[in-house]
Amino acid sequence: MEKMNIGMVGAGFMAKAHSIAYAGMPMFFWPAPAIPVKKIIADVNETLAKEAKEKFAFETYTTNWQDIVNDPNIDVVDICTPNNTHAEIAIAAAKAGKHILCEKPLSLTPSEAKDMYIAARDNKVTTMVAFNYRRTPAVQLAKKYIDEGALGDILDFRGTYLQDWSADPSSPLSWRFQKDICGSGALGDIGTHVVDMLRFLVGDFARVNARTATYIKDRPIQNAGIDSLGNVKADNTTPRKPVDVDDQCIFMIECKNGAFGSIEATRNAWGRNNYITFEIHGTKGSVYFNYERRDELQVCFADDKSDRRGFRTVYTGPNHPYGDGLWPIPALGIGYTETKIVETYDFFKAIAESGETSPNFRDGYAIELISDAILTSARTRSWVEVPEIEE
Numbered sequence: 001m002e003k004m005n006i007g008m009v010g011a012g013f014m015a016k017a018h019s020i021a022y023a024g025m026p027m028f029f030w031p032a033p034a035i036p037v038k039k040i041i042a043d044v045n046e047t048l049a050k051e052a053k054e055k056f057a058f059e060t061y062t063t064n065w066q067d068i069v070n071d072p073n074i075d076v077v078d079i080c081t082p083n084n085t086h087a088e089i090a091i092a093a094a095k096a097g098k099h100i101l102c103e104k105p106l107s108l109t110p111s112e113a114k115d116m117y118i119a120a121r122d123n124k125v126t127t128m129v130a131f132n133y134r135r136t137p138a139v140q141l142a143k144k145y146i147d148e149g150a151l152g153d154i155l156d157f158r159g160t161y162l163q164d165w166s167a168d169p170s171s172p173l174s175w176r177f178q179k180d181i182c183g184s185g186a187l188g189d190i191g192t193h194v195v196d197m198l199r200f201l202v203g204d205f206a207r208v209n210a211r212t213a214t215y216i217k218d219r220p221i222q223n224a225g226i227d228s229l230g231n232v233k234a235d236n237t238t239p240r241k242p243v244d245v246d247d248q249c250i251f252m253i254e255c256k257n258g259a260f261g262s263i264e265a266t267r268n269a270w271g272r273n274n275y276i277t278f279e280i281h282g283t284k285g286s287v288y289f290n291y292e293r294r295d296e297l298q299v300c301f302a303d304d305k306s307d308r309r310g311f312r313t314v315y316t317g318p319n320h321p322y323g324d325g326l327w328p329i330p331a332l333g334i335g336y337t338e339t340k341i342v343e344t345y346d347f348f349k350a351i352a353e354s355g356e357t358s359p360n361f362r363d364g365y366a367i368e369l370i371s372d373a374i375l376t377s378a379r380t381r382s383w384v385e386v387p388e389i390e391e
């Protein structure tokens with residue numbers, strides 16, 4: 001069976017998630033489209049890189065990502081670094097003929113995303129952006145129902161991504177709160193996950209109308225290092241710096257197919273953990289999904305008899321998307337890891353079959369255009385058209 005040599009850039013939270021996925025993918029999906037081989041991991045912090053080599057079972061490590069891109073034995077470059085580094089690494093990797101898995105969001109700006117998309121297209125490499133939540137089997141089941149026409153014409157939808165890990169003002173000013181590193185706050189970090197899911201489920205966005213807010217105006221400085229996601233609080237002697245990104249983003253959406261909806265994203269919602277939800281209404285039925293109950297999809301079909309019509313729970317398992325590879329009993333428990341394993345499977349399958357998968361860099365570019373329109377709308381307090389992709 002073909003092997004695929006991986007070079008990973010970044011040794012933090014996403015490096016762990018992706019490393020587990022490389023190890024687990026062949027155990028769930030056999031015969032695997034290829035066997036991932038964890039060759040090199042890079043991090044600017046040598047201590048982190050050295051530790052990650054051991055912890056995530058790579059053959060070697062480096063502090064220089066160019067060693068990975070320039071290594072002729074590397075097939076795939078996996079970008080697990082903060083958003084401001086994605087473009088330089090991805091464009092160099094594409095020009096070196098490497099297939100690329102890049103963490104979300106794709107880039108800081110639509111211009112960077114366009115350059116990344118064109119570099120990948122012109123060098124004929126397969127790409128994926130790690131919007132993993134769409135690969136939850138229950139989300140794929142919703143897509144199956146929609147594509148089969150079981151919900152009829154889609155009328156409206158609403159999505160949320162609510163967390164509370166940065167609701168405490170003593171949560172540090174990590175890279176996720178510095179515009180020159182992250183691009184935007186809740187919108188880019190978590191709102192784009194819901195944008196990806198609802199583009200996938202309902203269709204392309206035509207125009208948006210948004211509001212953003214920054215509730216916590218300054219935070220304790222965090223000097224580089226891994227983002228502790230609010231689990232490490234700074235004491236009140238630590239100097240503070242202003243926050244220049246959104247804490248909250250709420251926006252309305254008109255889709256090209258006429259569907260109308262809204263999305264809310266904030267990391268300051270006390271009591272909400274990883275509260276990714278959507279509810280979609282069609283002329284023949286509705287679906288509701290809550291990632292915190294991710295084995296379940298709530299469904300209601302208009303042609304149910306009137307004395308028994310209502311939302312009922314479908315528990316995903318072997319008879320549902322990816323069921324041939326995942327656990328053999330419904331509701332045995334899909335986890336975050338399984339969504340990353342499915343992501344890796346689809347990415348490697350696309351490479352092996354020299355096909356395309358999604359979300360790829362073209363989708364990532366489209367999402368950057370949507371994010372930019374959202375921020376413009378919030379600034380101008382008006383509806384803003386989402387530009388077409390410039391091929």
Ligand code: SOE
Nearest residue numbers: 104163189190193229267274
């Ligand atoms: C922080 O909000 C975060 O780690 C996001 O960056 C991830 O994309 C999401 O999957 C979990 O929360």
